[in-house]
Amino acid sequence: MGGDHGPEITIPASLDCLQNNPDLRLILVGDEAVIKRLLPQDPLAFPDRLSIQHATQCVGMDESPSKALKNKKDSSMRVAINLVRDGHADACVSAGNTGALMATARFVLKMIPGIDRPAIISTLPSIYGHTHVLDLGANVDCTAEHLFQFAIMGNELVKAVEGIDNPKVGLLNIGEEDTKGNEQVKAAAKLLENSSLNYIGYVEGNSLNAGHIKVDLIVTDGFVGNVALKSIEGAAKMIGTVLKEAFNKNLLTRLAAFLAYPVLKSFKQRIDPRLYNGASFLGLRGLVIKSHGGADVLAFKTAIELAEIEVKKDVIRKISEQVESILAQRQSA
Amino acid sequence: MGGDHGPEITIPASLDCLQNNPDLRLILVGDEAVIKRLLPQDPLAFPDRLSIQHATQCVGMDESPSKALKNKKDSSMRVAINLVRDGHADACVSAGNTGALMATARFVLKMIPGIDRPAIISTLPSIYGHTHVLDLGANVDCTAEHLFQFAIMGNELVKAVEGIDNPKVGLLNIGEEDTKGNEQVKAAAKLLENSSLNYIGYVEGNSLNAGHIKVDLIVTDGFVGNVALKSIEGAAKMIGTVLKEAFNKNLLTRLAAFLAYPVLKSFKQRIDPRLYNGASFLGLRGLVIKSHGGADVLAFKTAIELAEIEVKKDVIRKISEQVESILAQRQSA
Numbered sequence: 001m002g003g004d005h006g007p008e009i010t011i012p013a014s015l016d017c018l019q020n021n022p023d024l025r026l027i028l029v030g031d032e033a034v035i036k037r038l039l040p041q042d043p044l045a046f047p048d049r050l051s052i053q054h055a056t057q058c059v060g061m062d063e064s065p066s067k068a069l070k071n072k073k074d075s076s077m078r079v080a081i082n083l084v085r086d087g088h089a090d091a092c093v094s095a096g097n098t099g100a101l102m103a104t105a106r107f108v109l110k111m112i113p114g115i116d117r118p119a120i121i122s123t124l125p126s127i128y129g130h131t132h133v134l135d136l137g138a139n140v141d142c143t144a145e146h147l148f149q150f151a152i153m154g155n156e157l158v159k160a161v162e163g164i165d166n167p168k169v170g171l172l173n174i175g176e177e178d179t180k181g182n183e184q185v186k187a188a189a190k191l192l193e194n195s196s197l198n199y200i201g202y203v204e205g206n207s208l209n210a211g212h213i214k215v216d217l218i219v220t221d222g223f224v225g226n227v228a229l230k231s232i233e234g235a236a237k238m239i240g241t242v243l244k245e246a247f248n249k250n251l252l253t254r255l256a257a258f259l260a261y262p263v264l265k266s267f268k269q270r271i272d273p274r275l276y277n278g279a280s281f282l283g284l285r286g287l288v289i290k291s292h293g294g295a296d297v298l299a300f301k302t303a304i305e306l307a308e309i310e311v312k313k314d315v316i317r318k319i320s321e322q323v324e325s326i327l328a329q330r331q332s333a
Numbered sequence: 334m335g336g337d338h339g340p341e342i343t344i345p346a347s348l349d350c351l352q353n354n355p356d357l358r359l360i361l362v363g364d365e366a367v368i369k370r371l372l373p374q375d376p377l378a379f380p381d382r383l384s385i386q387h388a389t390q391c392v393g394m395d396e397s398p399s400k401a402l403k404n405k406k407d408s409s410m411r412v413a414i415n416l417v418r419d420g421h422a423d424a425c426v427s428a429g430n431t432g433a434l435m436a437t438a439r440f441v442l443k444m445i446p447g448i449d450r451p452a453i454i455s456t457l458p459s460i461y462g463h464t465h466v467l468d469l470g471a472n473v474d475c476t477a478e479h480l481f482q483f484a485i486m487g488n489e490l491v492k493a494v495e496g497i498d499n500p501k502v503g504l505l506n507i508g509e510e511d512t513k514g515n516e517q518v519k520a521a522a523k524l525l526e527n528s529s530l531n532y533i534g535y536v537e538g539n540s541l542n543a544g545h546i547k548v549d550l551i552v553t554d555g556f557v558g559n560v561a562l563k564s565i566e567g568a569a570k571m572i573g574t575v576l577k578e579a580f581n582k583n584l585l586t587r588l589a590a591f592l593a594y595p596v597l598k599s600f601k602q603r604i605d606p607r608l609y610n611g612a613s614f615l616g617l618r619g620l621v622i623k624s625h626g627g628a629d630v631l632a633f634k635t636a637i638e639l640a641e642i643e644v645k646k647d648v649i650r651k652i653s654e655q656v657e658s659i660l661a662q663r664q665s666a
């Protein structure tokens with residue numbers, strides 16, 4: 001029910017995913033009447049793979065997380081997360097209110113023992129593949145230990161999703177020299193240097209879009225990560241608008257646009273943010289994927305597909321086991 | 334002498350500026366022999382407006398600020414800043430080591446009374462004009478009071494340089510709601526709300542490239558500001574490379590590039606980072622402008638021109654007077 005466009009977007013995206021992936025089963029959670037109205041004439045198109053779970057409430061996009069938690073016990077996001085907790089679903093995908101989704105997920109699913117704070121991870125495009133980044137906004141203040149825990153969790157996710165053994169892990173900083181950064185970052189660097197991770201050192205903001213040749217996973221606190229992510233979104237939007245304006249200037253430039261159309265289209269596809277939609281909440285005992293609120297059908301499909309991949313790769317179990325093993329090592333040390 | 338290319342870049346840029354601006358007088362500070370070798374055959378091209386100040390030392394780009402301060406008392410940057418302190422120059426422009434330049438400027442020029450920390454301010458392009466942003470990396474940890482002081486200084490700079498009365502001032506945060514952000518940002522918001530500034534509230538990372546219609550000045554701490562700036566640089570570089578690759582793919586796409594050349598050129602000029610080169614150190618009793626280390630002739634010219642504008646608009650005096658007046662108000666309150 002969530003996001004700027006609600007089920008008008010999430011339902012067509014769900015049907016597309018069911019069409020494309022014969023293994024996929026989906027439970028649409030929300031107002032049954034609304035959902036049924038938006039489903040195709042033939043409700044049995046996917047008889048064994050599509051079901052509806054009614055929820056009487058809906059969390060508003062601007063509602064405070066604490067109010068949503070207290071007053072919306074039958075909201076679509078709460079019911080969906082309950083399904084994950086109870087083993088009826090492997091993951092929850094939502095385009096709803098991020099703060100409320102995180103608070104609800106944390107309350108219902110609980111944290112993985114040994115992890116203090118949940119974190120939000122997503123990918124950014126680059127010339128060479130992409131880079132995974134966390135935290136993107138769940139935590140405004142982070143200690144070195146928090147950053148270290150984010151690295152452990154992100155590392156397991158990247159290993160599982162990308163199928164690589166030793167992801168290159170970097171710590172976001174304002175310079176690559178040892179002397180740079182604040183106390184938390186410097187202390188986190190020490191923890192990472194002494195860990196089994198493939199820690200490559202400090203990376204700067206321009207590495208976020210540098211891709212897997214340089215770094216696979218970038219760790220930062222949620223304030224910096226969120227600002228960086230939105231700065232990149234803003235820059236891309238500004239550049240796209242300026243490019244569009246240049247090609248729309250007059251008849252001659254519009255002719256050039258027509259002739260360059262296939263090139264411009266392939267360019268746009270390479271950096272289409274919709275193909276990078278979907279952020280995973282890590283640190284919880286269950287999988288929750290947050291889609292951008294403004295997602296369209298293509299973007300929401302990407303978020304559902306991300307959930308499928310992480311379920312198939314068993315990301316949450318792998319993170320839990322890794323955290324448990326590190327805890328055991330620390331206790332015996 | 335500084336920057337990745339040294340006087341090979343800074344001298345041609347200086348000569349271009351002298352050519353373009355009959356009011357301008359420049360003192361080239363550095364190794365006299367090197368400078369003379371790079372000056373044109375006719376050394377009297379600008380007899381009254383160009384002079385050389387010899388300096389025997391040069392600060393390396395990777396040298397630690399404290400070592401530069403201690404061991405390089407006759408470095409080109411130290412001598413240039415001395416000229417500002419002694420009233421022989423109105424501003425110092427350098428492409429050298431940022432940390433050393435800041436440490437030297439702070440040591441030699443001293444702080445404006447009432448300002449605790451210097452900050453670095455620069456502009457970012459947008460579809461509508463540009464946005465001024467500080468701090469871009471001088472301070473990794475900032476209190477609310479520091480952020481407030483940055484806002485006061487930035488506000489005077491924007492007023493003077495843009496010729497507007499009430500710049501729209503925003504505080505960089507991870508959401509626009511009151512509940513968002515860390516303690517420093519929330520406390521800084523209170524200080525700004527109770528100030529005489531035209532404070533518009535929190536802005537997110539995507540506002541950095543939003544331009545003057547939304548916000549004229551964005552205030553943040555140096556860690557976040559530096560990461561955001563470099564994230565934008567990285568995103569722009571990635572997008573530019575992908576666009577270039579798309580047009581270079583094969584004979585057909587290269588033909589499209591040829592036909593679209595004037596459009597692509599005008600697009601590139603609109604967002605050319607060289608036209609935004611130059612960051613001002615604020616909070617000091619003298620004007621120091623830092624150019625990007627990798628600046629070419631055009632970029633270094635932009636930095637010199639920025640110095641000219643700020644000198645003509647008397648930015649440092651205006652900031653000092655404003656800070657003094659606010660201090661007086663606080664003491665009488």
